[in-house]
Amino acid sequence: xxxxxxxxxxxxxxxxxxxxxxxxxxxxxxxxxxxxxxxxxxxxxxxxxxxxxxxxxxxxxxxxxxxxxxxxxxxxxxxxxxxxxxxxxxxxxxxxxxxxxxxxxxxxxxxxxxxxxxxxxxxxxxxxxxxxxxxxxxxxxxxxxxxxxxxxxxxxxxxxxxxxxxxxxxxxxxxxxxxxxxxxxxxxxxxxxxxxxxxxxxxxxxxxxxxxxxxxxxxxxxxxxxxxxxxxxxxxxxxxxxxxxxxxxxxxxxxxxxxxxxxxxxxxxx
Amino acid sequence: xxxxxxxxxxxxxxxxxxxxxxxxxxxxxxxxxxxxxxxxxxxxxxxxxxxxxxxxxxxxxxxxxxxxxxxxxxxxxxxxxxxxxxxxxxxxxxxxxxxxxxxxxxxxxxxxxxxxxxxxxxxxxxxxxxxxxxxxxxxxxxxxxxxxxxxxxxxxxxxxxxxxxxxxxxxxxxxxxxxxxxxxxxxxxxxxxxxxxxxxxxxxxxxxxxxxxxxxxxxxxxxxxxxxxxxxxxxxxxxxxxxxxxxxxxxxxxxxxxxxxxxx
Ligand SMILES: Nc1ncnc2c1ncn2[C@@H]1O[C@H](COP(=O)(O)OP(=O)(O)O)[C@@H](O)[C@H]1O
Ligand SMILES: [Mg+2]
Numbered sequence: 001x002x003x004x005x006x007x008x009x010x011x012x013x014x015x016x017x018x019x020x021x022x023x024x025x026x027x028x029x030x031x032x033x034x035x036x037x038x039x040x041x042x043x044x045x046x047x048x049x050x051x052x053x054x055x056x057x058x059x060x061x062x063x064x065x066x067x068x069x070x071x072x073x074x075x076x077x078x079x080x081x082x083x084x085x086x087x088x089x090x091x092x093x094x095x096x097x098x099x100x101x102x103x104x105x106x107x108x109x110x111x112x113x114x115x116x117x118x119x120x121x122x123x124x125x126x127x128x129x130x131x132x133x134x135x136x137x138x139x140x141x142x143x144x145x146x147x148x149x150x151x152x153x154x155x156x157x158x159x160x161x162x163x164x165x166x167x168x169x170x171x172x173x174x175x176x177x178x179x180x181x182x183x184x185x186x187x188x189x190x191x192x193x194x195x196x197x198x199x200x201x202x203x204x205x206x207x208x209x210x211x212x213x214x215x216x217x218x219x220x221x222x223x224x225x226x227x228x229x230x231x232x233x234x235x236x237x238x239x240x241x242x243x244x245x246x247x248x249x250x251x252x253x254x255x256x257x258x259x260x261x262x263x264x265x266x267x268x269x270x
Numbered sequence: 271x272x273x274x275x276x277x278x279x280x281x282x283x284x285x286x287x288x289x290x291x292x293x294x295x296x297x298x299x300x301x302x303x304x305x306x307x308x309x310x311x312x313x314x315x316x317x318x319x320x321x322x323x324x325x326x327x328x329x330x331x332x333x334x335x336x337x338x339x340x341x342x343x344x345x346x347x348x349x350x351x352x353x354x355x356x357x358x359x360x361x362x363x364x365x366x367x368x369x370x371x372x373x374x375x376x377x378x379x380x381x382x383x384x385x386x387x388x389x390x391x392x393x394x395x396x397x398x399x400x401x402x403x404x405x406x407x408x409x410x411x412x413x414x415x416x417x418x419x420x421x422x423x424x425x426x427x428x429x430x431x432x433x434x435x436x437x438x439x440x441x442x443x444x445x446x447x448x449x450x451x452x453x454x455x456x457x458x459x460x461x462x463x464x465x466x467x468x469x470x471x472x473x474x475x476x477x478x479x480x481x482x483x484x485x486x487x488x489x490x491x492x493x494x495x496x497x498x499x500x501x502x503x504x505x506x507x508x509x510x511x512x513x514x515x516x517x518x519x520x521x522x523x524x525x526x527x528x529x530x531x532x533x534x
Contacts, residue, residue: 105328170370170371170379172324172363173361173363173370173432174371174382176323176324176355176356176359176361177356177382177383177386177435177436178352178353178355178356178386178387179356179382179386180386183386188371191373191374192371192372192373
């Protein structure tokens with residue numbers, strides 16, 4: 001048992017390091033893509049149509065002769081921003097709803113959590129699809145749709161934490177010192193929930209990357225001329241045989257992005 | 271300064287309502303230390319929480335009167351109550367391990383009441399008051415302790431920090447709910463001495479709650495004995511100790527030597 005424990009500790013720290021390396025590399029590429037791409041990602045070059053990877057085109061070119069590496073950089077940036085915004089909406093609303101219902105309890109908690117359960121019962125991608133079909137496609141709607149679909153799971157996690165913490169002696173002490181409820185919720189309790197919240201934020205981020213990719217792949221997410229990893233993958237599908245590098249590199253980026261955060265989340269659990 | 275009249279507390283979180291505290295009456299004068307004794311589960315903490323205003327929950331009903339400084343607290347507005355909590359009434363609990371927030375520095379936790387009740391006090395002055403308060407509870411190196419996290423302190427030190435936090439606004443009443451139960455005997459005595467000194471020097475009235483009759487006798491002038499949510503008897507500490515009027519009190523007294531005499 002002792003050995004098993006040691007082993008799992010080692011595994012966790014290895015995950016943490018690998019996750020950190022992958023994630024920071026990806027973040028570096030994303031930030032790089034905001035300021036610099038080797039080529040204009042939308043510029044077509046008929047002489048380079050479907051060019052194979054080479055030193056001048058690291059990942060080759062697509063059917064219009066656009067540099068895939070440049071497009072991947074930009075697309076990754078878009079994917080990241082969408083996933084980030086989605087998680088922000090989900091987390092901020094989740095924190096507010098979960099904190100207030102968990103802390104106060106009572107009938108408000110009952111009502112809000114029943115609604116939460118109903119929303120939670122549907123897969124988030126299905127909810128997002130319904131939202132998109134009602135309000136239209138485009139990246140803002142994707143963000144909004146996924147963000148709202150993510151609220152219930154974050155609200156649940158935060159609520160659970162607050163139910164645990166509201167009974168703590170130091171929370172009682174704060175109330176006995178006349179500290180107002182809102183200050184207790186956001187200043188006294190919230191920082192204590194951060195470890196739990198942080199790993200679910202990372203898992204949520206991954207789900208958002210995958211959900212966005214899925215939606216854009218289906219053609220209901222990001223629309224041209226914007227590109228995300230998902231929409232690029234869908235485009236690459238058409239040239240799977242003539243230019244497999246397009247699909248391979250795009251897919252690889254999605255995998256690395258998700259893998260990095262998964263390992264990081266796992267490593268952070270300890 | 272404190273007068274409790276016919277206090278009743280009922281819980282409604284199970285099917286049948288539970289009557290936890292029945293018809294408790296007590297008075298506490300300025301500068302006095304009143305002890306409440308009774309076995310665990312006799313309703314001491316609930317009585318204390320009712321006085322401190324922490325039983326305003328949807329699953330609890332309270333009735334009776336709690337008059338503190340001429341104000342009735344049970345029916346007071348929340349905003350009124352909040353002005354009194356931490357400012358005029360300070361509370362410390364049994365568990366020094368869980369009474370401090372693990373993610374905040376000691377200084378931050380001690381000065382919280384000041385921030386709430388005396389927002390006009392500036393940062394530098396607040397720091398000075400916190401250091402003074404930490405010194406006042408006989409902690410060495412208060413500047414160092416100010417920056418520490420709770421897990422870096424021992425149980426006894428944490429309980430001193432709790433007392434410093436409860437006393438920083440110089441409350442008129444300190445409610446100490448089993449403040450020494452989780453501590454070693456030697457540290458217990460130090461904390462009791464500290465509370466006695468604060469009572470003497472700052473004229474803070476203390477409601478001292480414990481299941482340990484000998485401890486209560488050593489610090490309190492008057493004692494109230496509780497059993498199953500009811501007052502069994504009340505009187506001067508010596509009188510109750512030497513001449514218990516009730517069978518239950520006698521049992522409490524008999525319980526002491528059994529625990530304290532080492533079995534050889
Ligand atoms: N949430 C609750 N619901 C119902 N009964 C409770 C609750 N909390 C405490 N009690 C009961 O209240 C009684 C008094 O508890 P307490 O005041 O903590 O006793 P003491 O401090 O004297 O040990 C106990 O019998 C306990 O079981
Ligand atoms: Mg108790």
